[in-house]
Amino acid sequence: MNPFCDPETGICTPSTLDDLYSIGQDKLTEKTEIIYVGDPMCSWCWGISPDLIKLRDHYRSKEIGYRVMVGGLRPGGGDPWNDEMKNFLKEHWGHVTQASGQPFGYKLMEKDEFNYDTEPSCRAIIAARPLVQDQEMEFFEEVQRKFYVDSEDPKEVEFYQTICDKFDIDFEKFSERFESEEVRYETNNEFTLNRQWGVQGYPTMILLHNDQLFMIAHGYATFDQMNSQVEKTIAEVESKRGAAQ
Template identity: 50%
Template sequence: MQRILLILVTVLLTVTAKAQKMTAPAGAFCDPETGLCTPAPVAETANPINFSDDQEIIYVGDPMCSWCWGISPELNRLERAAAANGISYRIVLGGLRPDDSEEWNEQFRGFLKHHWEEVTKRSGQPFGYDLFEREHFQYNTEPSCRAVVAARKMKPEAESRFFELTQHHFYVQNQDPAETSFYEPICKELGLDFKRFSELFASDAIKAETLADFQTNRQWGVTGYPTVIYRNGDKLYAIARGYADFDRMWGAVNELAVQE
């Protein structure tokens, strides 16, 4: 399998093996020091990788990854800075927990609640906690990722905002992203035809494109979310693995652009 590994810019990233890791029941973990969530495995395949000689910033994240919600304001600034400097910005969906096998028990709810509190403490991002009053919930991140891919297909320029609104409706309003109706107010706000969105959201084609995003980021060597990549030609540099602020990420882009 062709595999392009990220070039880790160690002078710009701080990832410590000694950080205390919160272990989720399914074996995935989120690290409160680095702000990085490790994904569950997916079936691998060799997706074609064809990069031109341009540069771009690639955000690899998952709408139901809480550190991805934590970093959201910083990414908004990064996307605006990229656009102002003629650098493309795109999203690759991560696939943090793309199944519904996790049992919604007291252990898992406790893990999530404490983890959300850690994200708020570091990032200031708000969370609602009504979710933990639900008797049943499936923490499957595939539907929310698939919804973003459907929005990308309909209106690419709205993808980032759709991603962020999906996060807000889940983390703050505690609605269920597995329900098609969850996305109706988001589509309305962004001028997307909800009927067409619903058709795409349920389609095999969008499910396949979503899985391709999951496979692609793993093929690149991404091991957790959020990961932010600066690409110059066929070289991929991880400018953030886990939570990072705008100044740190943009500084890394500028330093790497000069080196190239």
């Protein structure tokens, strides 16, 4: 298999898409917004999760928005589930724990068969988006926890029953959205859009400011590192705007 997660850079590299959806240019706005591009089955995204929530909360009082975009690490999966794959994951997850302190469970390795298809977990985030509102990151994190710590399979809709209960989401409504063609299409649109933006790995943090996109972090980073880069980028943009006026 291709080692799609790098312990040195803290980046998980996505597979290519067989079909790119034609969706046009995403409409940017004049507001300032932090955009997180990640995948619930990206281990470095699990590692960075607490720092991302801290970053979101830090900027809420500063009227800076926060948006989640699902990346699509391995839509469709297809990697062989063999000893080589299992040993790679065990070693790699150890690197993530060492860097971030995030826990992992390893019962997944006991399964005889498993397809590392990340599309359903990404689709679940979009299915829950209008139902969970401003707790989208917390929902995202619970999906990660149930997969990485509890070793359960996020491809089946039943996986999300307890998570929906935790967030007081009507599971029937969630299930309808999860299985709908509309949400499947929207999920693939986000896969396509982040690639069109040039995102080449997850987690990636982008700052939308003054109708422009700026890279804040590409790969695992701490709150302090991301916060410093946000402040630096905004200051530089505003300085250039002031000089041009």
